[in-house]
Amino acid sequence: MTKRAIRPADFPFNVMEFGPDKPLPLDGGGTLSPLTIAYETWGTLNPSRTNAVLVCHALTMDQFAAGPNPTNNKPAWWPTVIGPGKAIDTDRYFVICSNVLGGCMGTTGPASLSPDGAPWGLRFPVITIADMVRAQAMLLEALGVDTLFCAIGGSMGGMQVLQWTVDYPDKVFAAIPIATAARHSAQNIAFHEVGRQAVMADPDWREGNYLSQGVRPAKGLAVARMAAHITYVSEAALHRKFGRSLQAREAVSFGFDADFQIESFLRHQGASFVDRFDANSYLYITRAMDYFDLPAAHDGVLSNAFKKSNARFCVVTFSSDWHYPPSDGRTIVRALNAAGAEVSYVEIDSDKGHDAFLLNEPEMFKTLEGFMRAAANARGLA
Amino acid sequence: MTKRAIRPADFPFNVMEFGPDKPLPLDGGGTLSPLTIAYETWGTLNPSRTNAVLVCHALTMDQFAAGPNPTNNKPAWWPTVIGPGKAIDTDRYFVICSNVLGGCMGTTGPASLSPDGAPWGLRFPVITIADMVRAQAMLLEALGVDTLFCAIGGSMGGMQVLQWTVDYPDKVFAAIPIATAARHSAQNIAFHEVGRQAVMADPDWREGNYLSQGVRPAKGLAVARMAAHITYVSEAALHRKFGRSLQAREAVSFGFDADFQIESFLRHQGASFVDRFDANSYLYITRAMDYFDLPAAHDGVLSNAFKKSNARFCVVTFSSDWHYPPSDGRTIVRALNAAGAEVSYVEIDSDKGHDAFLLNEPEMFKTLEGFMRAAANARGLA
Numbered sequence: 001m002t003k004r005a006i007r008p009a010d011f012p013f014n015v016m017e018f019g020p021d022k023p024l025p026l027d028g029g030g031t032l033s034p035l036t037i038a039y040e041t042w043g044t045l046n047p048s049r050t051n052a053v054l055v056c057h058a059l060t061m062d063q064f065a066a067g068p069n070p071t072n073n074k075p076a077w078w079p080t081v082i083g084p085g086k087a088i089d090t091d092r093y094f095v096i097c098s099n100v101l102g103g104c105m106g107t108t109g110p111a112s113l114s115p116d117g118a119p120w121g122l123r124f125p126v127i128t129i130a131d132m133v134r135a136q137a138m139l140l141e142a143l144g145v146d147t148l149f150c151a152i153g154g155s156m157g158g159m160q161v162l163q164w165t166v167d168y169p170d171k172v173f174a175a176i177p178i179a180t181a182a183r184h185s186a187q188n189i190a191f192h193e194v195g196r197q198a199v200m201a202d203p204d205w206r207e208g209n210y211l212s213q214g215v216r217p218a219k220g221l222a223v224a225r226m227a228a229h230i231t232y233v234s235e236a237a238l239h240r241k242f243g244r245s246l247q248a249r250e251a252v253s254f255g256f257d258a259d260f261q262i263e264s265f266l267r268h269q270g271a272s273f274v275d276r277f278d279a280n281s282y283l284y285i286t287r288a289m290d291y292f293d294l295p296a297a298h299d300g301v302l303s304n305a306f307k308k309s310n311a312r313f314c315v316v317t318f319s320s321d322w323h324y325p326p327s328d329g330r331t332i333v334r335a336l337n338a339a340g341a342e343v344s345y346v347e348i349d350s351d352k353g354h355d356a357f358l359l360n361e362p363e364m365f366k367t368l369e370g371f372m373r374a375a376a377n378a379r380g381l382a
Numbered sequence: 383m384t385k386r387a388i389r390p391a392d393f394p395f396n397v398m399e400f401g402p403d404k405p406l407p408l409d410g411g412g413t414l415s416p417l418t419i420a421y422e423t424w425g426t427l428n429p430s431r432t433n434a435v436l437v438c439h440a441l442t443m444d445q446f447a448a449g450p451n452p453t454n455n456k457p458a459w460w461p462t463v464i465g466p467g468k469a470i471d472t473d474r475y476f477v478i479c480s481n482v483l484g485g486c487m488g489t490t491g492p493a494s495l496s497p498d499g500a501p502w503g504l505r506f507p508v509i510t511i512a513d514m515v516r517a518q519a520m521l522l523e524a525l526g527v528d529t530l531f532c533a534i535g536g537s538m539g540g541m542q543v544l545q546w547t548v549d550y551p552d553k554v555f556a557a558i559p560i561a562t563a564a565r566h567s568a569q570n571i572a573f574h575e576v577g578r579q580a581v582m583a584d585p586d587w588r589e590g591n592y593l594s595q596g597v598r599p600a601k602g603l604a605v606a607r608m609a610a611h612i613t614y615v616s617e618a619a620l621h622r623k624f625g626r627s628l629q630a631r632e633a634v635s636f637g638f639d640a641d642f643q644i645e646s647f648l649r650h651q652g653a654s655f656v657d658r659f660d661a662n663s664y665l666y667i668t669r670a671m672d673y674f675d676l677p678a679a680h681d682g683v684l685s686n687a688f689k690k691s692n693a694r695f696c697v698v699t700f701s702s703d704w705h706y707p708p709s710d711g712r713t714i715v716r717a718l719n720a721a722g723a724e725v726s727y728v729e730i731d732s733d734k735g736h737d738a739f740l741l742n743e744p745e746m747f748k749t750l751e752g753f754m755r756a757a758a759n760a761r762g763l764a
Contacts, residue, residue: 028636126636186620186644187612193645194608196638197652201601203585219583226576227609230569235704238568244675252673254410254508256578256665260672262568263575270579283638290642291634293626322617322704 027128038106039098043090052145055097056153056160062105065097087368101135102284110280122208133163154178154357169308174375178316181328183293192286195224222270234320234353303338312342314371323354409510420488421480425472434527437479438535438542444487447479469750483517484666492662504590515545536560536739551690556757560698563710565675574668577606604652616702616735685720694724696753705736
């Protein structure tokens with residue numbers, strides 16, 4: 001484990017570096033090397049090494065789940081769930097969150113320099129959720145963590161949690177996939193494809209070589225983010241928050257300015273995203289999500305995927321989530337039941353849509369606290 | 383009424399031209415002149431002039447509702463509803479469909495030449511649904527049609543139908559708004575804004591002056607169309623039609639080609655759209671839809687809008703339409719009831735989503751036939 005400076009150059013990240021002796025095997029064939037994994041930890045690993053919790057992040061998040069991101073001062077993205085006295089109690093657990101493979105917050109991705117000294121760009125291999133999980137497993141091994149007490153995550157983080165229980169069935173004691181699916185729907189692939197096409201339509205994308213050429217496909221990436229953001233919120237939440245309210249004006253302008261608050265909000269979402277995210281990373285990570293299909297990898301039968309898993313599960317969905325609707329969660333639960341796994345299922349009544357897992361949802365907090373307490377008892381961590 | 387050649391130069395459209403003596407007043411202030419309205423008719427106006435049916439088209443449609451578009455050989459877009467023996471029976475009714483104001487199939491819009499000889503571009507005034515309807519009223523007057531037996535349309539066409547009953551309460555005998563809303567939701571404004579931003583992000587948009595500069599924002603418009611198209615179909619229909627099927631390959635490519643059929647389908651939707659639609663028209667027409675808000679124009683009370691209307695209504699929605707969900711239709715029905723209007727409401731059970739109104743929906747055909755027959759009896763047209 002080393003701690004060293006990564007972009008921006010004057011700021012320290014926790015990173016683990018894997019050299020040519022530790023190549024990462026990839027689902028698409030071949031290996032990736034060298035590999036850097038950026039991560040954060042909170043709390044202390046107990047002497048018996050049984051209290052590790054892996055937090056898996058969503059598409060555009062990073063390793064700064066429980067503390068602020070020092071590179072851009074963005075606050076932690078899950079402080080309501082992780083911290084002293086929270087469901088993921090940093091006084092009791094050793095909590096790890098790493099930037100995913102293909103990401104852009106320190107872990108090797110398309111914006112990283114390849115061995116030839118130039119950014120990988122589109123030469124970076126197309127990766128899968130299983131590749132991300134395999135990289136996390138390498139990190140955990142390097143940190144001396146043999147088994148996970150718990151793997152938890154929402155959205156793409158939930159996909160990683162599921163993949164952990166499938167690929168490392170003896171290493172996960174408890175699994176909490178939230179607002180996620182065992183495979184990406186056609187509609188979700190469609191939204192991702194719109195985002196990718198928006199990025200690739202931007203002439204500043206330069207066939208993926210924008211970094212070498214000193215430009216960035218900011219407009220295309222902003223459009224991609226705007227389209228995606230609509231899927232993260234429910235129609236009810238948009239209506240409650242914005243409705244048809246006008247933005248700082250009394251009447252419509254009869255022009256193409258952002259007359260409506262929802263327009264202004266979306267433009268802000270797009271513009272602020274491009275400052276913190278790499279466009280090629282967006283292509284690679286959305287692709288990994290599109291490829292995610294646990295049943296396909298197990299003779300078309302999802303329950304086969306979980307046959308060897310020894311984990312106890314808590315599956316959480318939100319009633320107004322149309323990105324990963326409750327039906328996706330129930331499909332996972334049915335398969336877990338068929339595989340004989342121990343599983344609780346909670347559909348939380350919320351009008352906030354998919355993003356609810358990141359927001360103030362007391363019922364989710366209570367659900368996570370209760371499940372974690374019971375699991376800790378079962379693991380002898382109480 | 384004149385018949386003359388319009389772009390492409392060698393093809394005849396039906397057009398009505400209005401000179402400086404007939405300026406079109408606009409909601410945004412001022413007037414538009416000169417004005418050309420492209421239209422098609424089928425059937426014959428009866429001697430008492432009581433059998434006219436106005437068909438109002440949706441965002442990306444045109445006047446070729448019941449016959450093929452001679453400029454691009456696209457088939458009629460509503461042949462299942464309009465024609466001999468159909469619900470809108472061209473043996474009985476005089477059917478008119480005109481390209482909307484701001485459109486790009488012959489009616490004056492941002493791609494038309496302004497009086498200074500250059501395309502209007504962004505100098506074209508921002509228009510509203512009421513402006514579109516006012517232009518249609520001018521066309522009907524010029525055609526010698528004093529009153530409408532029926533106004534019918536889906537989606538944006540339904541908005542025009544509603545506006546007709548509000549602005550010309552004595553001129554519409556029967557109104558059939560299908561899969562539409564009395565005002566555009568925040569989510570729908572959001573999707574439109576994404577589309578507009580995609581167009582305007584394309585450097586070939588040239589601040590709206592692309593026509594003078596010999597280019598077109600094809601990539602941006604394609605992305606806009608792709609995003610919009612997702613909203614026109616239900617998740618169930620996407621799942622049934624595409625699911626996660628791969629496009630002409632046995633396994634995923636580990637690349638950014640269109641691996642999935644849904645990707646290939648969307649790319650085709652985007653690419654074929656740019657050949658038939660003007661990007662600035664897309665901006666103006668989506669803006670008109672966003673501005674549509676009948677309650678706001680009537681002290682915030684939708685039923686006030688319908689107080690003077692003498693029309694009988696048939697409101698149609700589709701169960702899986704999430705673009706204009708059944709709740710939007712029920713809102714219209716409640717307001718019509720409160721205004722004392724005669725109204726039938728049919729929610730058709732369909733998994734095809736918003737586009738169902740353009741597809742083979744026998745229950746819709748039966749609904750329209752029944753309503754038209756009863757209305758014809760009431761009007762003495764039987």
